[in-house]
Amino acid sequence: MARPRNNSKIQIPPRVKGFNPQGYYANPSEEVKLNIEEFEVIRLLDYENLSQLEASKIMEISRPSLTRIYDRARKKIAQALIEASPIRIEGGKIVYDETWYECLNCRSHFNKTGDNDVKRCPLCSSVEILKVEGEL
Ligand SMILES: [Zn+2]
Structure with a gap:
């Protein structure tokens, strides 16, 4: 893109x-x-x-x-x-700068580590996560 x-x-x-x-x-x-x-x-x-x-x-x-x-x-x-x-x-x-994700449960932001797609929030383990891209 x-x-x-x-x-x-x-x-x-x-x-x-x-x-x-x-x-x-x-x-x-x-x-x-x-x-x-x-x-x-x-x-x-x-x-x-x-x-x-x-x-x-x-x-x-x-x-x-x-x-x-x-x-x-x-x-x-x-x-x-x-x-x-x-x-x-x-x-x-x-x-x-990198691929960022937002947890819809605890509202934390985190980025991707390694090649695997992010499935869970590293803080609260929620699966309600959103890839943050382009404009917020
Ligand atoms: Zn979370």
């Missing part, structure tokens, strides 16, 4: 689908949507402390594209913090 040019490569899928503010009833319609590329840029730059150049090479996108994604991500996160909006992580043009 050919990969469209401008998809970002993602090393690690997010562990959760989003965040809710504490001590405040957040209206779901006010949620801020952070896509997977925006999440990954924050992870690489602010969590792993990589330079923008290093991060753009890892994600296989141009540095100006990375800077635009980073600006967008920070504005969204700031908006969520200040306005007490829930953050939902979804969507985006991405391709995973």
Whole structure:
């Protein structure tokens, strides 16, 4: 399967689908949507402390594209913090570095080891697993 040019490569899928503010009833319609590329840029730059150049090479996108994604991500996160909006992580043009699976039971993510197809979750042994590919 050919990969469209401008998809970002993602090393690690997010562990959760989003965040809710504490001590405040957040209206779901006010949620801020952070896509997977925006999440990954924050992870690489602010969590792993990589330079923008290093991060753009890892994600296989141009540095100006990375800077635009980073600006967008920070504005969204700031908006969520200040306005007490829930953050939902979804969507985006991405391709995973390896084959990833999501367990529908315990919501963990894991990848394929060896040549065998994954049949069970390594954590909870559930067979309710989903191959994560393309866009989430
Ligand atoms: Zn599981």
